[in-house]
Amino acid sequence: MAQESPKNSAAEIPVTSNGEVDDSHDHGYHRDLKRSLPSGLGLSETQITSHGFDSTNEGTKEAGVSQGGQRTHTKGGAVILADEIKNPAMEKLELVRKWSLNTYKCTRQIISEKLGRGSRTVDLELEAQIDILRDNKKKYENILKLAQTLATQLFQMVHTQKQLGDAFADLSLKSLELHEEFGYNADTQKLLAKNGETLLGAINFFIASVNTLVNKTIEDTLLTIKQYENARIEYDAYRTDLEELNLGPRDASTLPKIEQSQHLFQIHKEKYDKMRSDVSVKLKFLEENKVKVLRNQLVLFHSAVAAYFAGNQKQLELTLKQFHIKLKTPGVDAPSWLEEQ
Numbered sequence: 001m002a003q004e005s006p007k008n009s010a011a012e013i014p015v016t017s018n019g020e021v022d023d024s025h026d027h028g029y030h031r032d033l034k035r036s037l038p039s040g041l042g043l044s045e046t047q048i049t050s051h052g053f054d055s056t057n058e059g060t061k062e063a064g065v066s067q068g069g070q071r072t073h074t075k076g077g078a079v080i081l082a083d084e085i086k087n088p089a090m091e092k093l094e095l096v097r098k099w100s101l102n103t104y105k106c107t108r109q110i111i112s113e114k115l116g117r118g119s120r121t122v123d124l125e126l127e128a129q130i131d132i133l134r135d136n137k138k139k140y141e142n143i144l145k146l147a148q149t150l151a152t153q154l155f156q157m158v159h160t161q162k163q164l165g166d167a168f169a170d171l172s173l174k175s176l177e178l179h180e181e182f183g184y185n186a187d188t189q190k191l192l193a194k195n196g197e198t199l200l201g202a203i204n205f206f207i208a209s210v211n212t213l214v215n216k217t218i219e220d221t222l223l224t225i226k227q228y229e230n231a232r233i234e235y236d237a238y239r240t241d242l243e244e245l246n247l248g249p250r251d252a253s254t255l256p257k258i259e260q261s262q263h264l265f266q267i268h269k270e271k272y273d274k275m276r277s278d279v280s281v282k283l284k285f286l287e288e289n290k291v292k293v294l295r296n297q298l299v300l301f302h303s304a305v306a307a308y309f310a311g312n313q314k315q316l317e318l319t320l321k322q323f324h325i326k327l328k329t330p331g332v333d334a335p336s337w338l339e340e341q
Contacts, residue, residue: 102234109237120236123276129283130225133218140214144207151203158196165189195308198316202304205325209297217289221282228275235272238265296323 112118168186172179242261248254300323307316 105237105241106230106233109233109240112240113236118236118240121232121239121272126276126280126283130279133221133225133283133286137214137218137222140210140218144210144214147203147207147210151200151207154196154200154203158193158200161189161193161196165193191313195311195313195316198313198320199304199308201325202300202320202323205323206297206301209293213290213293217286221279221286224275224282225279228272228279231268231272231275235265235268238268241265 109118113120165186165188168182168189172182172186175182238261242258242265245254245258245261250258300319303319303322304316307313307319
């Protein structure tokens with residue numbers, strides 16, 4: 001039997017009616033391959049390799065991203081594009097670089113201002129209010145210190161009056177011939193001690209209120225002022241950089257630097273404006289709160305001291321009731337933490 005000759009490979013190539021090779025199948029293959037690629041991958045960023053029909057990797061596609069992407073192949077020839085994984089160490093290094101640059105600019109600005117070479121932005125009205133606040137804080141701290149000294153001395157005097165009253169009372173019982181005289185003095189010292197405790201309660205309340213005003217309310221405002229001053233230094237530092245760049249030549253190499261400097265300047269200007277607004281609002285509210293608190297506390301202090309030295313016990317007790325001040329009952333200890341629970 002005659003063996004059939006192997007088919008000629010050329011006989012399997014389709015031709016058109018005019019004798020030209022029909023490559024519509026090849027065009028369709030490339031068209032389908034382009035559709036299967038991600039839409040964000042341009043032709044200039046894609047490489048396509050088509051192997052012959054006798055290749056073991058028939059129809060393998062290869063794609064790559066030109067800017068930092070990762071390329072992954074699967075067994076079926078599909079292409080998976082993954083974004084570049086950010087390196088945490090590089091991010092921290094970039095943050096340190098920005099912080100160092102900002103610190104350098106601010107330090108240079110501070111030194112320039114102290115040497116009289118650099119200019120600084122000044123809000124005259126706001127700066128005057130800040131100076132008044134700092135001066136008042138020093139004066140309030142002095143009042144607070146003196147009031148604490150007065151309270152300490154009054155406490156010692158009250159303690160001495162109690163001891164003296166007890167001594168008079170003991171002698172009144174043991175000295176029959178001087179019973180009445182020792183008794184009068186004992187009652188007087190005990191009354192003075194009681195009134196002294198009432199005055200001491202009013203003074204301690206005054207101290208607590210002024211201490212809250214000075215060391216909490218005013219201190220919080222001064223913290224905002226500190227942040228405002230730091231924002232002002234940063235604003236002036238980046239303003240100076242922008243002014244220096246604008247004075248230099250403008251060409252292809254300097255324009256990007258000028259645009260970047262303009263962008264950073266705008267960011268710090270907005271921060272400075274915001275902090276200036278915050279300081280103005282806090283100063284306004286602080287002034288209203290200060291007047292309200294000090295008016296009540298000064299009335300309390302005056303009424304209590306006047307009633308004490310006038311010997312008006314009822315007026316002294318009425319003053320404490322008016323300000324809702326509760327005195328600690330003598331001989332009664334504070335409740336333990338178990339009782340409070």
